[in-house]
Amino acid sequence: MDARYDIVIVGAGMAGASLAAAIGTRARVLVIEGEDRPGYHTTGRSAAFWAESYGGPGVQPLTSASGPILRELGMLTTRTAVTLGRAGQESEIEAFAETYRAIGVEVELLDRAGMEARVPHLREGWTCAALEPSTCDIDVGSLHQYYLAQARKAGIELRCRSRLAEARREASGWTLKLADGQEVQAAILVNAAGAWADPVARIAGQRPIGITPYRRTVVQLAVIPEVPGDLPLVLDISGGFYFKPESGRLWLSPHDETPSRPCDAAPEEFDVALAIDRFEQVVDWPIQRLEHRWAGLRSFAPDRLPVYGFASEDPAYFWFAGQGGFGIQTAPAAAELGARLLMGESGGPVDPAPYAPARLG
Template identity: 40%
Template sequence: MDSYDFIIVGGGIAGASAGYELAAHARVLVLERESQPGYHSTGRSAALYVQTHGPAVVRALARGAKNFFLNPPAGFAEHPLLTPRGMLIIGRADQAALLDQNFAQSSRHIVGLRRLDANEARGMVPLLNEDYVAGAVLDPEVMDMDVHAIHWGFIRGMRARGGRLAIGAGLQGLERNGSAWTVRTAAGDFAAPVVIDAAGAWCDEVGALAGAGAIGLVPKRRTAFIFDPPPGAGIAGWPSVIDVGEEFYFKPDAGKFLGSPADQTPMEPCDVQPDDFDIALAVERIQRAARIPVTHINRKWAGLRSFVADGSPVVGYDARVEGFFWVAGQGGYGIETSPSMGRLSASLALGRGVPADLAAQGVTEAALSPARFARA
């Protein structure tokens, strides 16, 4: 039986980034059930790097990821990982207080953040409806991410450091024998003292195989679709547009628009598919806010964003099961936080604490610890 120092379950962005960092120090195997490691949430995102949403610790992790994205290690990727996009957070007249709140909360960390009136907002996105948009906040630091390049940068980098990715290797059983796990998979049995659970929506299922208590992970469906912009609209330089109540968003995507109703329907872990009702809802909301007739849907999909009750990720050793480490609950932030999450996961798994630069951003072990569920 092949043995490793760390066996990571899940080859999405969480498992790949942790594997990349750990492979610099230890023998690592990443197990992926599918034939493509980006088949689930990682390959289905809206690809936006945002530093101003989610709980405080998520914002801190996203800020801590910026330098890696802008200056990745030599050979990590052939193209830039981030491209400027900007985000216009729009509101109706009855949402002015929400916009003010959004501006007050984010302006501390985003130097160029601006509160705009309706005319300024329409100056950026001319198709916004005059009778809908009463004001906006512009976050110029939001960027498009090249998710495929980031994900495969981690996987290639891990392999270059001696780590291994096994595909078609769904986990089937975990047995603790003394100081090591026997890890039974569809691709054979392996051994390691530490198993890292980075199985996305399936993290609680993997935890159950290890005999760990559930962290109460809830996968939530989010729908996205691609549609044509009005002819001649010249949208390439437009920012992404999201309503401040988070009921829809749209953004330019390779000459077309990507739209979403920002849905969050609780689901069992599965190969989730889009529901036409959610797409119709998004179309209705987008058309209320902007003169963008949606006549044809080019492509549609859905993915799972998995959250625990407080909305923050779960990173750390299980309080009760020896050698079992959680990397779960990335919600809607798993790509933009991945360089920080990879470094943090590796550092905590190696017993080295929170990396100093992340601690300086406000990341604490306690905010992410699985012990918060043991206490509950």
């Protein structure tokens, strides 16, 4: 294996894999991954949906620009989304609809009859809702494997069980020592390490920018009657839950965000109970059994926008992190943007300025 590369990417989850594929043959690239396989942490634990409003107006340009690519690749299946509001939250639902309509997202307001037609056995008290017809499910596993395959076809190397142990900055770039003791050289170091982004920055002698991991819990339920296959993604305007069908079962989250150290996240019993309690306040679907539970880490910068670009202090260090829970649905556009910045190219469908590291001081 050649020990000299133009670019070394730390992390082989969706972020690192998609960026490597977007760079393609334009540079000699190595992707290093600390785990036994790519995508073990956040990528492998996604709730797997694409919703243009999810993540807020700052993330929406990346999500919307990714949609046509995901559709062309066959990675999307129509789902729709319904964001629910209680009595007294009508103005919040209307403001939600107005905000996203203003930036080109299709949103329809629903009355109680429209809500009941889409969410069977909806309990009393939920009186208003917004429908997003464009929302889809994402085939996360296939998308990740597609990017890994595209990178491999371009000659990009992937090394698993290769945690970054040391990084020494030199005039010509970087000398990187991996956990197995081997060293590689790189002109540019890319931090696509997800929850480990700030620790990787410290290893590289860079200023951390406050990327914080948060635990998110998901449970799989069998309910009576079986979940209808055309049930929309159902969200709470107050951010208290979301749930969606998955192969006759229900995936449910209390939309929790608990600060965490970077780790192999596991669900807490309290969060599982909270998810079920909130679900039972929304619909009258008896729960037959709790089949599965898991947790993943969503990593945010302080302003909750992704961080894409070269560090202000070092033109050989590149941030590609802070995607929160939106890294899957924004992957195609984010990867194109990141590759363009790395290659010094202009143009593209998304303005990189809102995501520049310099904004964080």
